[in-house]
Amino acid sequence: MTGERYELSRITLSVLFIGGMIAGSLWILAPFLAAFIWATTIVVTTWPILRRVEHAFRGRRAPAVAVMTLGLLAVLIVPLGVAIEAVVGNADEFVAVLERLPEARLPAAPEWLGKVPLAGARVQAAWNDLADEGIAELTKQAQPYFRAAAAWLAHHAGGFALLLVNFLLIVILAAVLYAGGETWAAWLRRFARRLAAERGDRMIVLAGQAIRGVALGVVVTALVQSALGGIGLVIAGVPFAAILTAIMFALCIAQLGPILILLAATAWAYYSLGAGWGTFMLVWAIVVGLLDNVLRPVLIRRGADLPLLLIFAGVIGGLVAFGIVGIFVGPVVLAVAYTLLDEWVTVDAATAGEIPSGSPDANIRPPAVESGSAGTTF
Numbered sequence: 001m002t003g004e005r006y007e008l009s010r011i012t013l014s015v016l017f018i019g020g021m022i023a024g025s026l027w028i029l030a031p032f033l034a035a036f037i038w039a040t041t042i043v044v045t046t047w048p049i050l051r052r053v054e055h056a057f058r059g060r061r062a063p064a065v066a067v068m069t070l071g072l073l074a075v076l077i078v079p080l081g082v083a084i085e086a087v088v089g090n091a092d093e094f095v096a097v098l099e100r101l102p103e104a105r106l107p108a109a110p111e112w113l114g115k116v117p118l119a120g121a122r123v124q125a126a127w128n129d130l131a132d133e134g135i136a137e138l139t140k141q142a143q144p145y146f147r148a149a150a151a152w153l154a155h156h157a158g159g160f161a162l163l164l165v166n167f168l169l170i171v172i173l174a175a176v177l178y179a180g181g182e183t184w185a186a187w188l189r190r191f192a193r194r195l196a197a198e199r200g201d202r203m204i205v206l207a208g209q210a211i212r213g214v215a216l217g218v219v220v221t222a223l224v225q226s227a228l229g230g231i232g233l234v235i236a237g238v239p240f241a242a243i244l245t246a247i248m249f250a251l252c253i254a255q256l257g258p259i260l261i262l263l264a265a266t267a268w269a270y271y272s273l274g275a276g277w278g279t280f281m282l283v284w285a286i287v288v289g290l291l292d293n294v295l296r297p298v299l300i301r302r303g304a305d306l307p308l309l310l311i312f313a314g315v316i317g318g319l320v321a322f323g324i325v326g327i328f329v330g331p332v333v334l335a336v337a338y339t340l341l342d343e344w345v346t347v348d349a350a351t352a353g354e355i356p357s358g359s360p361d362a363n364i365r366p367p368a369v370e371s372g373s374a375g376t377t378f
Contacts, residue, residue, distance in 0.1 A: 039173035045215035217300035222252030259289035
């Protein structure tokens, strides 16, 4: 009995000590966790590119890591430089637009708008009321909201500098992961095998495929939507097209889509260019705004063979729960949980003889994971 009490005390204290060490480590690393998750996501997604660059340098890793790191820095510096140049170069036009804004008036709503089912008549009436009041009255009514927005921007002004610091930290961590990616991946797979044998190893591979698939779907869809939206702005002659395209890309990455910018451009086109160009922008906005519903699922399924509903729930739920980084964390968590549960229900039940061998359910297997495609890399 004394020996049993000693063993129970030793096990309890060991668990408490290990739990305390894990909690303390996470507490210390908390300021770096978001940057590390982003760096890991970037490295997993772009690992095939690194291998191609490394092959171009005849197998030398250091030059390839340098090229990839400079590429990540360019992702920050180039758009930021273009945005600053566009703002400075068009400062006079900005001022002129602001000066003319109080005198501007919207045209009357088009007749076809009132014929749209359900909300067409109400939208047409609201449009005509706004056209009668003019922009000056609307600006006066919106002044309290402008003040609140200005106060919010002033309060979060320091966040821009913090964002730059976090981005530089992400680049540094990504460079470290690029340099020793195989070692990190092999350690993760050994750890997973200690937890769940071969099943744990497959979960690590599946997590990498889910990250790559979601990144492919989200980023490529954002690029296509913002590029098409920018083309429409240029064709219609909307001012500040480059800045608006960059904003659309950021909104697409945040899963908000380009529709807000395109609808604002549509209103400007109706006011400044007439009904023809306004209708063109409206149709273009609808097509580009709905494109992600078709393109993103196709791209994500190419990277990870998982149910579409699961991926969609992971992207949206992760975004709500964890912010932007949740776009990648959510699908990975759901993918691993789904595969574990599905394998437990089907494979283990079939092994135990609970599913007859001739039953259709006996052939059900979790999504295939090509372990050979990942090897000991990300």
